[in-house]
Amino acid sequence: MSDxxxxxxxxCLGCGCGCDDLEVRIGDGRIVGVSPPCPVATRWFGxxxxxxxxxxxxxxxxxxxxxxxxxxxxxxxxxxxxxxxxDLTTRAQRTAIALADALxxxxxxxxxxxxAAGILAAQxxxxxxxxLGEIRNRADVILFWAVDPRERYPRFVERYxxxxxxxxxxxxxxxxxxxxxxxxxxxxxxxxxxxxxGVIRAVARGQRLDGLPDALRPAVAIxxxxxxxxxxxxxxxxxxxxxxxxxxRADSLIALAQILNGPTRAMLAGLRAGGNRSGAEAxxxxxxxxxxxxxxxxxxxxxxxxxxxxxxxxxxxxxxxxVAGAAASLGPLPLKSVPGVVIGPGASGVAAARVxxxxxxxxxxxxxxxxxxxxxxxxxxxxxxxxxxxxxxxxLLLRALRQRAPGR
Amino acid sequence: xxxxxxxIVGGAVHDPANGVDGEVRDICIEDxxxxxxxxxxxxxxxxxxxxVMPGGVDIHAHFAxxxxxxxxxxxxxxxxxxxxxxxxxxxxxxxxxxxxxVPTTFTTGYRYAGLGYTTAFDAAVAPLLARxxxxxxxxxxxxxxxxxxxxxxxxxxxxxxERGERDRARDYTAWLLGATGGYAVKIVNPGGIEAWKTxxxxxxxxxxxxxxxxxxxxxxxxxxxxxxxxxxxxxxxxIHCNNLGVPGNAATTLASMETLAGRRAHFTHVxxxxxxxxxxxxxxxxxxxxxxxxxxxxxxxxxxxQVMFGPAMTITADAPVEYLLHSTSGRRxxxxxxxxxxxxGIVPLTYKEKAAVSALQWVVGLELFLLSQDPWRxxxxxxxxxxxxxxxxxxLIQLLMSRxxxxxxxxxxxxxxxxxxxxxxxxxREYTLSEIAVITRAGPARLLGLTMKGHLGVGADxxxxxxxxxxxxxxxxxxxxxxxxxxxxxxxxxxxRRAPAGQRLRLAPGFDDAVLRDLRxxxxxxxxxxxxxxAVRELPGxxxxxxxxx
Numbered sequence: 001m002s003d004x005x006x007x008x009x010x011x012c013l014g015c016g017c018g019c020d021d022l023e024v025r026i027g028d029g030r031i032v033g034v035s036p037p038c039p040v041a042t043r044w045f046g047x048x049x050x051x052x053x054x055x056x057x058x059x060x061x062x063x064x065x066x067x068x069x070x071x072x073x074x075x076x077x078x079x080x081x082x083x084x085x086x087d088l089t090t091r092a093q094r095t096a097i098a099l100a101d102a103l104x105x106x107x108x109x110x111x112x113x114x115x116a117a118g119i120l121a122a123q124x125x126x127x128x129x130x131x132l133g134e135i136r137n138r139a140d141v142i143l144f145w146a147v148d149p150r151e152r153y154p155r156f157v158e159r160y161x162x163x164x165x166x167x168x169x170x171x172x173x174x175x176x177x178x179x180x181x182x183x184x185x186x187x188x189x190x191x192x193x194x195x196x197x198g199v200i201r202a203v204a205r206g207q208r209l210d211g212l213p214d215a216l217r218p219a220v221a222i223x224x225x226x227x228x229x230x231x232x233x234x235x236x237x238x239x240x241x242x243x244x245x246x247x248x249r250a251d252s253l254i255a256l257a258q259i260l261n262g263p264t265r266a267m268l269a270g271l272r273a274g275g276n277r278s279g280a281e282a283x284x285x286x287x288x289x290x291x292x293x294x295x296x297x298x299x300x301x302x303x304x305x306x307x308x309x310x311x312x313x314x315x316x317x318x319x320x321x322x323v324a325g326a327a328a329s330l331g332p333l334p335l336k337s338v339p340g341v342v343i344g345p346g347a348s349g350v351a352a353a354r355v356x357x358x359x360x361x362x363x364x365x366x367x368x369x370x371x372x373x374x375x376x377x378x379x380x381x382x383x384x385x386x387x388x389x390x391x392x393x394x395x396l397l398l399r400a401l402r403q404r405a406p407g408r
Numbered sequence: 409x410x411x412x413x414x415x416i417v418g419g420a421v422h423d424p425a426n427g428v429d430g431e432v433r434d435i436c437i438e439d440x441x442x443x444x445x446x447x448x449x450x451x452x453x454x455x456x457x458x459x460v461m462p463g464g465v466d467i468h469a470h471f472a473x474x475x476x477x478x479x480x481x482x483x484x485x486x487x488x489x490x491x492x493x494x495x496x497x498x499x500x501x502x503x504x505x506x507x508x509x510v511p512t513t514f515t516t517g518y519r520y521a522g523l524g525y526t527t528a529f530d531a532a533v534a535p536l537l538a539r540x541x542x543x544x545x546x547x548x549x550x551x552x553x554x555x556x557x558x559x560x561x562x563x564x565x566x567x568x569x570e571r572g573e574r575d576r577a578r579d580y581t582a583w584l585l586g587a588t589g590g591y592a593v594k595i596v597n598p599g600g601i602e603a604w605k606t607x608x609x610x611x612x613x614x615x616x617x618x619x620x621x622x623x624x625x626x627x628x629x630x631x632x633x634x635x636x637x638x639x640x641x642x643x644x645x646x647i648h649c650n651n652l653g654v655p656g657n658a659a660t661t662l663a664s665m666e667t668l669a670g671r672r673a674h675f676t677h678v679x680x681x682x683x684x685x686x687x688x689x690x691x692x693x694x695x696x697x698x699x700x701x702x703x704x705x706x707x708x709x710x711x712x713x714q715v716m717f718g719p720a721m722t723i724t725a726d727a728p729v730e731y732l733l734h735s736t737s738g739r740r741x742x743x744x745x746x747x748x749x750x751x752x753g754i755v756p757l758t759y760k761e762k763a764a765v766s767a768l769q770w771v772v773g774l775e776l777f778l779l780s781q782d783p784w785r786x787x788x789x790x791x792x793x794x795x796x797x798x799x800x801x802x803x804l805i806q807l808l809m810s811r812x813x814x815x816x817x818x819x820x821x822x823x824x825x826x827x828x829x830x831x832x833x834x835x836x837r838e839y840t841l842s843e844i845a846v847i848t849r850a851g852p853a854r855l856l857g858l859t860m861k862g863h864l865g866v867g868a869d870x871x872x873x874x875x876x877x878x879x880x881x882x883x884x885x886x887x888x889x890x891x892x893x894x895x896x897x898x899x900x901x902x903x904x905r906r907a908p909a910g911q912r913l914r915l916a917p918g919f920d921d922a923v924l925r926d927l928r929x930x931x932x933x934x935x936x937x938x939x940x941x942x943a944v945r946e947l948p949g950x951x952x953x954x955x956x957x958x
Contacts, residue, residue: 009940020938090543101494101504123481126734126742126754131536133747133936138605160936230607258741261731265607267745285477286513286544289487289506300491300504301512303484369539375474375744377539379941402501 003027011370011378013087013363014044015153016239016272017132017160018372024383031364031383038154044274048364048384053348055356063357063388063396070322070341070355071400077320079297080105083309083333084284085325086275087345087361089368089380092391093276093283096324099398101287102405104296106318108309109280110329111239111273112292118238118250118270119281119291120305128257130267131374132160134231138265141229143169143222145253146176146193147237153271161233169225171196176240184225186218190246197252199223204259231265232257238270238373239277272373275326276362279371313338323350324394326361343393357393360386412895413438413446419455419874422845423462425854425863429842435460437870440894444866453897455874458889461845462862463526463871464801467852468646468676468711469792470723471516472530472544472553474537475752478742479510479723479793482756486510486719492518495904502907509721509756509793513547518907519799521550521898524873524888527853527861528798529913531556531594531646531676531791532725534750536937538588539944545912546948550898552861552869554913556646557588558725560595560628561602563748564930569631570622576926578635579919583927585641586916586951587943592643592856593636596725597650598628601751604728611650614663625650626667633671639917640954642857644672644709648681652729655685658694665701665708674855677713677791678702679773685825691768693829695775703781709855711787714773714804715766716796717759717817723794727751748934759796761817764824769795771818771831777808778835783846784854801848802885808839809881858913870895909948916951 004027011020022041025033031048034041054061056069074080082100084093084107100107111119121127135142142161148170149156157179161168170178174190188196196219202209203223212220226232234257238250253268260266272278281291288294288301293309295302304312313321314334325344327333333340335352347356360366365386369377416435421428436446470476480487486508492515494502505512511519520528533541533555541555559565559581568577581593599611599618606619614626629647636645649664651657661681665673675681682699684692702708724730727743730753734741737755744752759766773795780786788805792798807814818831826832839847853862860869872892878884891899898906931939 009938011941020941094543094547098503102501119481122742123484124740126482126740128741128743130745131747131936133934134605134745136936137747137934138745231605258734261743262735265605265745267743282474282477282540283543285480287503287505287547289480289508289512290484291481296504298491299493301487301506302491303488305484369543375477375540376536376937377543378937379539379945 004032007381007383010381010383011363012041012044013274013276013370014040015274016278016373017153017156018376018378019155019159020378026383029384040154045364050345050360050365050386051348051358052387053356053358055348057354066355066357067396067400070397071404073339073341073354074103074320074322075401075404079317079319081309081313081318081321082107083313083321083323083330084109084280085323085327085344086110086277086329087326088276088324088390089362089366089370090276090279090283090377091368092324092362092394093280094287095391095394095398097283097287099322099394099401101296102398102401104299106295106297106304106309106312107284108293109277109284110275110325111277111281112308113310115239115272116292116308117247121251121254125251125254125258127254128261128267129269129374131376132269132372134267135160135233135269138231139233140166140231141169141226142166142233142235143171143226144178145171145234145236146173146178147235147271148177148179149235149271152241156271161235167225169222171222184221186222189215192216194246194248194252197256200226201256201259203227204256204263206263226260227263229264232260234266234268236270239273269374275329276370278373278375279369282371282375324390343397344390357388359388359390359393366390413450414895415446415450415452416455416460416872416874417452419458419460421460421864422842423864424842424846425850426865435864435872437895440870442864442866442868442870453890457877459841459875459877461873462849462864462868463873463891463893464524464848465852465856465858465862466525466528466789466798467787467856468531468789469528469798470530470532470794471528471792472513472541472548473533474540475532475723475754476510478744478752479721479754480512482740482742482754483508483510483721497907498905500907502904509719509797513544514549517549517551518904521891521893521904523798523801523886524875524891525551526871526891526893527552527858529554529556529591532558532596533588533590534558534725534746535584535588536746536749538590542589542944542947549907549909550893552911552913554591555589556592556594557584557590558594558596558750559584559632560598561750563934564927566602566618566621566623569627574631574634576923577631578638579923581632581635582639582917582919583923589912589914589944589947591913591915592641593632593645595628595632595645596648596750597652598625599623600650601725601727604751605745610728614650614660614667629664629667633668633673637672641915641917643855644674646674646676648676648726652680652726655683655687655691658682658684658698661698662701665705669705670707672707675708675710677789677795678710679713679715679769679776679795682772682776691765691825693768693772693775695772696779696830699776699779702785709785709787711789712773712776713789713791713795715759715769716790716800716804717761717766717770718796718800719758720796721793722755722757724753725750727753729753730755733757747936761821764822767821768825770821771826771829774807774814775830775835778837779830783843784851786847787852787855788847802882805844805885806882809844811836811838912948914947914951915954917954
């Protein structure tokens, strides 16, 4: 016990809640305790052990050789792609975007596949949002729309939406269940979800609604209850494990939260998965102007808003790919047919990678910055060491590529 | 780097801080600083027939913040219409990006340099999001820069005011500047953002109770002004008054200035705060009244926040204003309430010559410039990108230097609210080159307390802009012939040649440690970020020393 080391105020990137109050205990070079014992945090930190292999064509290689092989492969491509997987610090993400710029590659993030509907809707409409502490400090009515955060965001309610005299309202849409315990709980059939949101918006606007079918009457009750709130928070899953039934859910909820700011105050909180996904969108936006799906092919950023990078890769939209970050979270990648460089946690587990450099995980082995789901940047700790930090490996690759093609 | 020398020869030097008004003289540079002389044979840059000024200093713009990043997301169409390929640099690697009203970070740095500006401050950063601003500044090359920290609606500060704890408020101010890597204290709509969040929606008078508490906008103004002055900050408190954009708001602006009479304070984008008239009954210019006060009070400085016709992006912590703009225009709107500290509202906007309010705003801004008797205290700004992009500064300079150009425009624009305006009655004044040098570099540098900026005296940073004379003033100021940053040529003949990282301008004033214990409790009870994680770590460079004033 005497050599146990304790890190306090550690930030967890297990989900997008960005809890930064964790205590992580290290013993014998491993993580031996994470408290509070959130199941997502416990799983995400694990014991902190991480592979540290470097491979070129499935054979062990030195870092120098791997960087050289990666530069050769990527520089020779005509249509390269960069995929930003999760678990990178923002510094590493910025470097990966610089690589895409230097390569005139397409670049996309992990969330383009899962969170695009909400991102695109917010680009069309704007949005009424807030940092999560505003829910904690002000929200007296919280509407959970087709999500019970306890399942995938275990500490969200405890940290941001618990206690006081606030009312929880719950809407379930088919199998997307809201919390069971709520002052008002409503069930909606998936096919009437958008209509119900239309009714709630009408109530928020003060419109009279006559002759509504029975199935939509509960929506009136929700609307009327929201109007009694002084500060309303609407919580939905902006990155559900499976796609929502209707991509227009995000659009309708954004519109509702905006309208509610006439009669009262309101914000919409989209729950987001972890691994600093929001950080990738932030860095892409400040460097390219677009939060995802960017192409540098013409020598400057262009928005390819229509299709996710991973999908384009699967459709052979690239002839070489650099995966930066945790490749496992991106789903199956066609690296047998598209030669790939993987630099990130667990890279050596990607069997078909031509070049694989295992790196540490942001917030476990690498310090830096990671973003909470509400775009609040938080410091990340390094509680263990890894021989190949992702940010440095990506920087080495960038340098190697620029030496091949100076000026870019 | 050691021993790098350059002599700029033959140019007409406009260095008003050192009393130099267009005299032809050499500027000697060694190791990034201005020196008195160089040995014969030092490399030269021929500026014969050209105009030499210090690098421009932007005292108020929005270009490196979480709010700006939200704004960037709203305008994919603008980025697409204004692509910015990577520049070919002599040293280092250029980055591509996109423009529009809120350009990407690298492009922002390049375009500032291309304009001859070498220092810029982001004027509104919520402390909680300061880490984000520093990351954007890391990716904004060519300009030295920093952030102003939003404090006028800060919960901890409001509590100290309620309790009459002025000393604690001062200590908190000092701590917060250091913790966020900030350069100045910013107040936006004192109390109004907190009111917006509580359902009071806004405050309108200096003595309104903020959300029913024993705090008023007046008390916020006084507390933070005194704190900044007591700490000896190089730039005094930077104030965006209550009632922005509302007809009749000049009364609030003047009352704010009067309440702080005798105390150093900077009032920002006063164009947006200098309207006569009454809500619901029409608008008028009150620029003359506001400028009369400014002229008579040497402790007051302002920047104008000129509106330029064309596309703009309104980005402000003054969230209730943006709600009003959204609800009356139906335009896209982003609002982000920022816990315990501030807010953020964003609405894209276009100022049109034929729109009555836009036309009045354009006139009010120009009147403020033209009625000013002391250019050292009236700085050029467009509140980029709120009144227009920083790329419109050359066109604004042209309006100030040419009565003909502004009268041509004046004829075209909507006249509805212009009756009785001084500009419409004919203001003959035309700014001189030296006055332009004052309002774009020497003045803002002095007001910011940046003793090494805004002039070309011995010891100054060798940030220098060389313009080729051109009867088309806008063209002359749009494309300087040379721009030097810390003694090295970064722009040559309109082309970016180098893109060095800028210096971070930040402070870390001292404070009584007792505040920390109290803050830890406050964060524990109300914050969503651990106190231990709040301060920004790993900031580049060292904080500037306090107490060095020109």
